[in-house]
Amino acid sequence: MSLVLARLLQLASPALPVGAYTYSQGLEWAVEAGLVRDETSAGQWIGGVLEEGIGRFEAPLAACLQRAWNVADVGEVARLNGEFLASRESSELRAETLQMGYSLCRLLRDLDDFPLPELLDELPETAFPTVWALAAASWRIPLADSLAAYLWSWCENQVLAALKAVPLGQTAGQRLLLQLGGRIPPLVQRALVLPEAEWSNFAPGFALASSQHETQYSRLFRS
Numbered sequence: 001m002s003l004v005l006a007r008l009l010q011l012a013s014p015a016l017p018v019g020a021y022t023y024s025q026g027l028e029w030a031v032e033a034g035l036v037r038d039e040t041s042a043g044q045w046i047g048g049v050l051e052e053g054i055g056r057f058e059a060p061l062a063a064c065l066q067r068a069w070n071v072a073d074v075g076e077v078a079r080l081n082g083e084f085l086a087s088r089e090s091s092e093l094r095a096e097t098l099q100m101g102y103s104l105c106r107l108l109r110d111l112d113d114f115p116l117p118e119l120l121d122e123l124p125e126t127a128f129p130t131v132w133a134l135a136a137a138s139w140r141i142p143l144a145d146s147l148a149a150y151l152w153s154w155c156e157n158q159v160l161a162a163l164k165a166v167p168l169g170q171t172a173g174q175r176l177l178l179q180l181g182g183r184i185p186p187l188v189q190r191a192l193v194l195p196e197a198e199w200s201n202f203a204p205g206f207a208l209a210s211s212q213h214e215t216q217y218s219r220l221f222r223s
């Protein structure tokens with residue numbers, strides 16, 4: 001096994017201590033509202049957000065962030081970081097990406113032989129994709145592979161949230177991951193070439209779910 005693959009697996013691992021497991025990104029409210037109630041509806045919800053939000057905005061932005069880190073274009077990194085933060089539809093989603101970005105940045109500081117660029121100290125707030133892209137660039141992970149891992153990690157976290165919130169069985173979760181995983185390769189290919197003018201995270205159902213979760217009375221997750 002190559003070192004690059006090992007680093008990629010480490011970056012995409014659920015054991016990465018960034019707190020991703022504590023967030024559902026509005027999925028918990030969709031369960032509360034009855035929009036997600038079984039394996040089929042969970043697949044429709046997660047797949048829809050993957051296609052229309054994460055895959056069409058977050059993935060191409062992460063690709064551009066990694067390209068910018070590769071050439072040390074700090075101005076472009078700062079611009080894209082700000083654009084991502086501005087795109088968060090609710091206070092919970094914004095707090096989530098900042099907390100995960102902070103946690104990953106702190107982890108990288110504690111790792112041996114991982115010098116962090118000064119820009120991370122200069123940014124007032126750092127989004128999770130910004131630090132993820134830095135790690136991928138520093139470990140020389142091919143861009144298509146890092147994007148696939150980024151999307152897979154998001155899908156895996158959503159499925160784990162569905163297992164707890166719906167709830168679903170483990171076999172249902174694996175069926176969902178098989179279906180979602182099959183959708184990732186074309187999303188990666190699109191993200192690599194999608195012009196910024198065509199990026200879009202227009203997913204009103206997702207935004208409303210996240211906003212409603214902020215006042216949900218009983219909940220397991222932080223978003």
